[in-house]
Amino acid sequence: MPDELGLLADESAREAQAFLDTMTEVASGAAPDAALPMTLLALSQVLLMGARLGAIQDVVPAERYEPDPGPDADIDPLRTGVANLFEGLDDYTHVVDPLLDVDVVRGSVSNDLAEIASALVHGLRHHAEGRTTEALWWWQFSYVQSWGDAGARALRVLLSLLSHVRLDADEETVADAEFDALHP
Numbered sequence: 001m002p003d004e005l006g007l008l009a010d011e012s013a014r015e016a017q018a019f020l021d022t023m024t025e026v027a028s029g030a031a032p033d034a035a036l037p038m039t040l041l042a043l044s045q046v047l048l049m050g051a052r053l054g055a056i057q058d059v060v061p062a063e064r065y066e067p068d069p070g071p072d073a074d075i076d077p078l079r080t081g082v083a084n085l086f087e088g089l090d091d092y093t094h095v096v097d098p099l100l101d102v103d104v105v106r107g108s109v110s111n112d113l114a115e116i117a118s119a120l121v122h123g124l125r126h127h128a129e130g131r132t133t134e135a136l137w138w139w140q141f142s143y144v145q146s147w148g149d150a151g152a153r154a155l156r157v158l159l160s161l162l163s164h165v166r167l168d169a170d171e172e173t174v175a176d177a178e179f180d181a182l183h184p
Contacts (some may be wrong), residue, residue, distance in 0.1 A: 122138055
């Protein structure tokens with residue numbers, strides 16, 4: 001493996017682990033007031049990782065078949081924790097493929113984040129076993145095939161939530177704050 005790909009694999013592993021650590025913290029419910037900004041930031045960072053992988057030439061593993069990394073990780077606690085934190089705000093609608101049709105379906109932020117987490121864990125297991133090419137291939141393939149889209153949808157929903165939180169303030173409260181700022 002060329003040095004650049006080895007460095008990219010290591011950096012991608014760090015980004016994947018950082019996302020998983022942050023989402024585990026968010027899902028724990030320990031800091032509910034920070035859940036939205038922490039999730040928005042972690043998701044943006046991991047989507048940057050995916051975009052880098054999507055922008056390079058396809059990584060092709062030496063073996064035709066992926067070595068079995070063992071049983072899938074249990075992502076349900078993360079999914080459930082996020083769904084509980086975003087209760088009433090978790091579900092959204094989206095267009096399945098804006099280029100090919102206009103079918104609208106329902107989605108949920110918690111399912112999107114769990115899908116991303118599952119793909120990242122799978123690649124991290126390959127990376128931990130020293131199969132860096134396999135890890136890069138998996139992250140790249142799964143980004144383009146599924147989790148990149150799930151992340152983009154979730155990012156749009158989270159940004160919309162943040163916009164509502166920050167901009168939908170009561171007019172009287174805003175006027176009082178402006179008055180207080182101008183008249184110390």
